Amino acid sequence: MRSMKLDIIKGVPGIQGKKVSLFKTKTPGLVKFQAGLTLTVQKTVTNIAWEHKEGRSAGKAAVGAAAGGILAGPLGLLAGAAIGGKKNEISTAILTLDSGEQLMVRMTAKEYEALHSWL
Template sequence: MGWKELFRQRIQLDILSGGHVLTDKHIPVPIRNASLVKGDKPGEVITELPFADKKRWHLARIEWAKSGQRSAGKAAGGAIAGTIVAGPLGGIAGAAVGGRRKDTSKAFVYLIGEDGVECKLHIHCDQKQYVMISAMLG
C-alpha cells in the first residue's frame, strides 16, 4: 500500500443489508462493516472488507432518510437523578440530558459494479456521513 492510499478519505459503513454484494467470496455470515474509500476517478469508490478483496465501484447515488428518537425512560431517569443531586432545576437539566435524541437515520447507497450491474446497500447513516458520501459522487 502506497502513501496515496493511506491518506484517502475512508468512511466506515454500518451495513443493515446488501453487504453480500461487496465481495465475490462466500462469507457465511452477514457482512455488517466495510469501508468506503474515494477512488482516483470522479464517482469511483472502493469498498474494503476484512478478509476480502477490494472492489471498485461507480457511486451512482445516495438516498438519505433522516430520523431520530427520544428515550422517555432515559429522560425520566435523568430527571430523577438530577432532582436527587441538584433539586428541581437539576431535574429539568437531567431530563434534557437523559432524553437526548438518538440518531437513527439510514441511507440507501447505489453502487454500479465493473460489470454494469447496480447494487444497493442499506446503511446506518448520520448527516455527517451522508455529506461525506455525497461528496464522493463526483
C-alpha cells in the first residue's frame, strides 16, 4: 500500500479538516500528508500508538431487521438484523511527528500495518 485516506479526529497545524491522504515516500518515516485539494506537507512520523476497537451499530441492525421482516417474514427479520448489525472497526491511531505534535486518525488494522512498514 503506497497511500491511504483516513478520517481526522484531531489535527495539527497544516493538517486539518475531516480527511487526510497519506503517501509513502522513499525516505523511511517521511510521509506526505494531503488535507483538502491542494495543501500538501511532508512530516516525519516517529511513532504510532494504535488502539483497536470493534463495534456494532444497533441502529443499522434495527433497520436491517425491519426491512428483512417486511420483505421475507421472520427469517428475513433475523437475517436483516445479522447483516445490519455486522462488526465495524473503529480503531484509532495517534501519529507522533518529529515536531512533537500528535495527529489522531481513524485507521483499520490493515492501514496500521502498512503505515508501520513505512517507518
